[in-house]
Amino acid sequence: EDKVVQSPLSLVVHEGDTVTLNCSYEVTNFRSLLWYKQEKKAPTFLFMLTSSGIEKKSGRLSSILDKKELFSILNITATQTGDSAVYLCAVRGNEKLTFGTGTRLTIIP
């Protein structure tokens, strides 16, 4: 059975801090790993990673995948209150996405 584990479950930091969110996985026939941000409603797509060691970057957010050690990290630098959300990691195996339970990030002004 495919499995995705995210840590920490929740994180509270001050505005301006840098955070690192973790995602480890076990999946049959790995195809890709995806990060989503979920605020009050639907998850919105952030990154898709398929190759090890290649950093994906979008503004203050970046992510990298390690296919040998089976994990990914999502970094957010200079955090802002608008970064407060649940961050979901999902891994695509043979047919479907398996999601982790998410990391709830709260940014204190």
Added chain:
Amino acid sequence: DVKVTQSSRYLVKRTGEKVFLECVQDMDHENMFWYRQDPGLGLRLIYFSYDVKMKEKGDIPEGYSVSREKKERFSLILESASTNQTSMYLCASSPSLFSSYEQYFGPGTRLTVT
């Protein structure tokens, strides 16, 4: 922009009622998915469909059925709603099942069964 819409944002139903949740996507995607999201459990796949009239069970199909009569529309049916089906239901679509494309999500339907 891909748009995935769901018929209701909030729904309150009584135990034993038949419930229909509708999802429509406008990007001609082959694949559509229904998830439920519960605190501490993350998103769990109920059913998915990779073509019209095709459906596959996900991780938690019990108590649910689906219908896909047209490519753009994927319905989730609760034949006899129960209180343990109170949850947030999210529909998603993606262009290709056997590639690495991301899934696009609808806004969700918060269903309460009393």
